[in-house]
Amino acid sequence: MLRADAARRVEQLRARVVGSARYQEGEEPAEDAGALLAEAGEVLGELEDLIRRINRTNAHAVVEGGGTLTDALARRDVLRLRHSVVTSAADAAAGRDQHGAVRQLRSELKMLSALPVAPLRAQADVLAREIREVDVLIQRSNWEVDLLD
Known part of the structure; x- marks a missing residue:
């Protein structure tokens, strides 16, 4: 469940980064794409740790x-x-x-x-x-x- 939540969060952040990566001159971007990208990196790091724990558990659980x-x-x-x-x-x-x-x-x-x-x-x-x-x-x-x- 945590893995699915993290994957959904990454996908949401990806969509928001893409939506804010470019903006029209004279306008302000809807969100700070750099901050969103950094947040996505943090969530991806957490997801990697979680996947490692899941794989380790699955390999040991009889x-x-x-x-x-x-x-x-x-x-x-x-x-x-x-x-x-x-x-x-x-x-x-x-x-x-x-x-x-x-x-x-x-x-x-x-x-x-x-x-x-x-x-x-x-x-x-x-x-x-x-x-x-x-x-x-x-x-x-x-x-x-x-x-x-």
Whole structure:
């Protein structure tokens, strides 16, 4: 939560710096871009320290089923990618990437699926369940594990 807040703060400061970096001659800038840039640097330094602490904690925190929190995060990331690939393959095999293209004449070539759609959908469902389970494990660990210094 702290990490997300710091990242949002940096993005807000970045937008304010960009908005105040130039101003019309004879006018005053809306804000002091230099001060905003310095503030962004401070928040980025705090964010770096926080990320280091989070990474250190994740590498040392053992989760249910063995392995570290870092291992669980890597597992979730790969499961998400795997789910995306399988879902995309099923959509393509089902003709979903054709934007509703339908054969209009008998003389047109018929499109055939090179992959079995139903088993791919079933595999995607299993992967989605695994993602949810790993997510629950990660969320629970986030509440149970104290952040290291």
